[in-house]
Amino acid sequence: MIQIKTDKEIILMRESGKILGEILSLTKEFIESGMTTMDVEMNIRRLLRDRRVKSPFLGYKNYPAASCISVNEEVVHGIPSKEKIINAGDIVSVDLGVIYKGYITDATRTFIVPVADEESVKLVNATKEAFFAGAEMAVEGNHLYDISNEIERVIKNNGFSLVREFVSHGVGRVLHEEPFFLNFGKKGTGPELKKNMTLAIEPMVNAGIYNVKIKENGWTAVTSDGRRSAHYENTVVVGIEKSEIITE
Numbered sequence: 001m002i003q004i005k006t007d008k009e010i011i012l013m014r015e016s017g018k019i020l021g022e023i024l025s026l027t028k029e030f031i032e033s034g035m036t037t038m039d040v041e042m043n044i045r046r047l048l049r050d051r052r053v054k055s056p057f058l059g060y061k062n063y064p065a066a067s068c069i070s071v072n073e074e075v076v077h078g079i080p081s082k083e084k085i086i087n088a089g090d091i092v093s094v095d096l097g098v099i100y101k102g103y104i105t106d107a108t109r110t111f112i113v114p115v116a117d118e119e120s121v122k123l124v125n126a127t128k129e130a131f132f133a134g135a136e137m138a139v140e141g142n143h144l145y146d147i148s149n150e151i152e153r154v155i156k157n158n159g160f161s162l163v164r165e166f167v168s169h170g171v172g173r174v175l176h177e178e179p180f181f182l183n184f185g186k187k188g189t190g191p192e193l194k195k196n197m198t199l200a201i202e203p204m205v206n207a208g209i210y211n212v213k214i215k216e217n218g219w220t221a222v223t224s225d226g227r228r229s230a231h232y233e234n235t236v237v238v239g240i241e242k243s244e245i246i247t248e
């Protein structure tokens with residue numbers, strides 16, 4: 001069953017999302033070449049602590065960190081590491097969640113560390129654009145895969161491919177709740193959207209083929225062809241007239 005939140009719950013989700021959006025903005029400011037992904041994690045932990053919130057990722061299925069930091073060919077679930085150095089020209093996805101008064105929001109940004117090649121810039125921009133096109137469809141009366149279809153349209157236009165092994169999902173009292181949905185699909189299909197459904201819409205886009213493989217750590221997905229991948233995610237509330245992005 002797809003949860004429909006009460007207006008009171010939406011107020012708490014907005015608070016949660018505001019904190020998360022702010023932490024990701026601050027992350028954009030401090031991230032730079034020469035840092036390790038563990039440096040980024042440690043900064044994020046401090047920002048969470050300062051705001052008295054927790055990450056829902058830490059300990060989730062034994063995941064060992066508060067954030068996922070995926071660089072270049074890493075698609076999702078990069079585990080912060082003291083050995084992984086961020087270099088000029090890299091693209092770095094930072095995926096983070098916040099728990100505030102029991103309510104979870106989930107968001108990801110892919111940051112470009114100057115100066116990246118043209119294809120990487122196009123990949124990152126297309127992924128973001130696809131998210132916004134999809135999120136606009138999160139309106140009561142539309143169908144779930146209308147969101148997926150819009151994401152697919154933008155990515156196809158750009159000649160990139162959508163990851164199939166990971167999905168977008170409902171979010172709220174738990175990190176992953178129904179519905180689980182692919183980031184591509186047929187318009188007019190899937191469950192009908194209702195006001196106050198809360199969705200983490202998260203296209204993961206590869207420059208080359210869509211296939212991924214999992215690294216020996218059991219978590220980190222990388223592209224099979226070694227080409228780069230970008231990720232953009234926000235928590236979105238389905239509205240009557242328009243969708244509301246609560247983690248920007």
Ligand code: MF3
Binds near residue numbers: 063096
């Ligand atoms: N945003 C990711 C997701 O929805 C983060 C999960 S990482 C995990 O799957 F460690 F918590 F699994």
Ligand code: CO
Binds near residue numbers: 107169200
């Ligand atoms: Co998510």
